[in-house]
Amino acid sequence: MTTIEVNDLYISYGEKIAVGGISFTANSGEVLTILGPNGAGKTSTVESLEGYKKPSKGIIRVLGLDPHKDLPKLTPSIGVMLQNGGIYPRMTPLQALNLFHGYYHDPLPVEDLIETMNLRSALKTPYRRLSGGEKQRLSLALAIIGKPKVVFLDEPTAGVDPEGRLAIREVIRNLRSSGACVVLTTHELDEAQRLSDRLIILDSGNIVAEGSLDELLGATQGDDIRFSAPSGLDTTELQNAIGAEISEERAGEYLIASAATPQLIAELTSYMASKNITVGDIRAGKASLEDVFFKLTGKSIPHQTETPEQTTHQSRRRRIR
Amino acid sequence: MKPYFSQAKTEIKLALTQGESLLVTIGIPVIALLGLSITKALPLPRGISSATSFLVPGTMTLAIMATGMVSTSIATGVERSYGVLKRLGTTPLGRSSLLAAKITSILVVEIIQLAVLAIVGLLLGWHPLGNWATFVVAALLATAGFSGLGLLMAGTMKSEVIIGAANGIYLVLLFIGGMIIPLSSLPSALETFARLLPAAALSDALYHSMGAGGGVPVWAWLNLVVWAIFAPLLAAKTFRWEQ
Numbered sequence: 001m002t003t004i005e006v007n008d009l010y011i012s013y014g015e016k017i018a019v020g021g022i023s024f025t026a027n028s029g030e031v032l033t034i035l036g037p038n039g040a041g042k043t044s045t046v047e048s049l050e051g052y053k054k055p056s057k058g059i060i061r062v063l064g065l066d067p068h069k070d071l072p073k074l075t076p077s078i079g080v081m082l083q084n085g086g087i088y089p090r091m092t093p094l095q096a097l098n099l100f101h102g103y104y105h106d107p108l109p110v111e112d113l114i115e116t117m118n119l120r121s122a123l124k125t126p127y128r129r130l131s132g133g134e135k136q137r138l139s140l141a142l143a144i145i146g147k148p149k150v151v152f153l154d155e156p157t158a159g160v161d162p163e164g165r166l167a168i169r170e171v172i173r174n175l176r177s178s179g180a181c182v183v184l185t186t187h188e189l190d191e192a193q194r195l196s197d198r199l200i201i202l203d204s205g206n207i208v209a210e211g212s213l214d215e216l217l218g219a220t221q222g223d224d225i226r227f228s229a230p231s232g233l234d235t236t237e238l239q240n241a242i243g244a245e246i247s248e249e250r251a252g253e254y255l256i257a258s259a260a261t262p263q264l265i266a267e268l269t270s271y272m273a274s275k276n277i278t279v280g281d282i283r284a285g286k287a288s289l290e291d292v293f294f295k296l297t298g299k300s301i302p303h304q305t306e307t308p309e310q311t312t313h314q315s316r317r318r319r320i321r
Numbered sequence: 322m323k324p325y326f327s328q329a330k331t332e333i334k335l336a337l338t339q340g341e342s343l344l345v346t347i348g349i350p351v352i353a354l355l356g357l358s359i360t361k362a363l364p365l366p367r368g369i370s371s372a373t374s375f376l377v378p379g380t381m382t383l384a385i386m387a388t389g390m391v392s393t394s395i396a397t398g399v400e401r402s403y404g405v406l407k408r409l410g411t412t413p414l415g416r417s418s419l420l421a422a423k424i425t426s427i428l429v430v431e432i433i434q435l436a437v438l439a440i441v442g443l444l445l446g447w448h449p450l451g452n453w454a455t456f457v458v459a460a461l462l463a464t465a466g467f468s469g470l471g472l473l474m475a476g477t478m479k480s481e482v483i484i485g486a487a488n489g490i491y492l493v494l495l496f497i498g499g500m501i502i503p504l505s506s507l508p509s510a511l512e513t514f515a516r517l518l519p520a521a522a523l524s525d526a527l528y529h530s531m532g533a534g535g536g537v538p539v540w541a542w543l544n545l546v547v548w549a550i551f552a553p554l555l556a557a558k559t560f561r562w563e564q
Contacts, residue, residue, distance in 0.1 A: 075413045086408025102327020
């Protein structure tokens with residue numbers, strides 16, 4: 001049985017269409033990531049899977065049930081991590097864990113969760129005084145305490161320190177290997193790239209791309225070479241010398257729109273040598289998820305202030321090194 | 322049943338560990354009972370043997386109102402605005418168990434409040450006079466009415482507004498609810514208005530069922546029944562689970 005089945009889902013608020021007829025599926029043992037800029041319809045989609053929202057049109061099945069109508073039958077088998085906690089501000093992690101432990105038939109031991117989520121030092125601190133990372137780790141612990149078959153995680157790594165990220169990734173991988181279906185929404189492409197088996201990119205309520213990470217990265221022709229050199233090179237001359245299209249993207253940053261064959265690299269460096277020009281780092285490779293995202297949606301990733309070029313540039317650098 | 326017990330235990334623990342809430346539910350009623358019994362600073366109804374005959378039922382009314390309306394509205398309002406209610410919606414707890422747990426918590430807190438006030442009253446020389454059965458029925462009806470009002474506020478207002486509104490109503494009803502000032506000592510227009518509100522009805526009912534004796538007047542029963550039915554109904558109709 002397909003764990004999650006969404007068929008022609010429409011969600012509208014009055015005149016405004018938030019989700020415009022999307023279909024997808026997800027299976028057990030799979031991490032499905034829903035990516036998209038702000039206002040793309042991610043939260044509307046996930047909240048209708050969680051039973052919070054009634055679709056305006058279309059069919060949703062989670063474990064074979066209609067999440068809106070059959071929610072009471074579904075709740076023992078799902079785990080939810082909301083973007084904003086949803087935990088009483090005066091409640092301590094220990095109280096919250098014990099409370100949720102009482103909700104489920106065969107829950108995980110509280111002690112185990114304290115250990116895996118590294119919550120020992122924060123056990124008696126009221127929720128409102130926890131750090132961002134502690135809040136997220138507690139929230140994730142509460143999402144998985146009931147051994148759910150389907151887990152919905154909304155921005156699980158937002159505001160989490162690197163150590164917390166490792167713990168959260170580990171938990172998500174364990175969920176997958178234990179056969180759970182994990183639905184993740186995130187705007188952090190790095191996390192999406194690390195964790196997802198399959199991705200859906202939403203834009204303005206529609207799916208603009210869907211597939212495995214490799215499929216998505218292959219789908220856009222992103223092979224090119226970038227290098228830095230003094231600004232103001234004669235690109236026409238260089239173009240003739242190496243036989244490939246070249247442009248100066250920013251001052252001192254050049255882009256060759258061609259695959260990085262050894263021959264091309266050799267031609268480039270020998271031309272530079274003949275002119276006695278020092279070349280900065282030469283970077284080559286496929287597109288990153290950020291490039292794909294930007295190409296498909298025309299939007300930079302939410303919450304990032306850099307211009308698209310800079311973002312692209314930095315992510316390439318990070319990836320290749 | 323397991324989710325209900327887990328929830329009720331937590332609700333009770335949270336209600337009994339919140340400083341501001343304890344001040345309103347136990348602190349102020351006890352201080353009012355002690356202070357006014359000793360100083361007799363405010364007028365008392367005619368023909369009673371001890372100030373406690375009026376002030377014990379009066380402060381018990383205050384206690385029931387504080388738990389039913391003030392604590393419930395503030396705590397539930399916070400739960401709503403922080404997404405706690407939303408989060409609980411996808412747990413196996415369910416709405417009816419959540420409501421049952423809240424009612425349990427309210428009743429447990431009230432029993433503790435009333436016990437404390439009774440002990441303080443007895444120490445001050447209170448002689449209960451009246452009918453315990455009417456006392457219990459009136460207290461339960463009023464609890465339903467006040468909790469309905471509390472949930473009405475919690476389900477429709479912003480949490481910051483609730484804190485101000487609930488405490489404001491608490492203060493106003495403290496003075497015009499027949500709890501520490503007899504209704505007959507109010508200006509007549511205010512007295513007529515006060516008799517429409519659930520506070521005055523409960524204080525009058527408790528005054529007759531455990532202070533001065535005698536039957537509870539019909540207007541008080543009517544008032545309590547109407548509020549006990551309509552406040553929760555209205556709350557259920559208007560309650561929004563998410564802010």
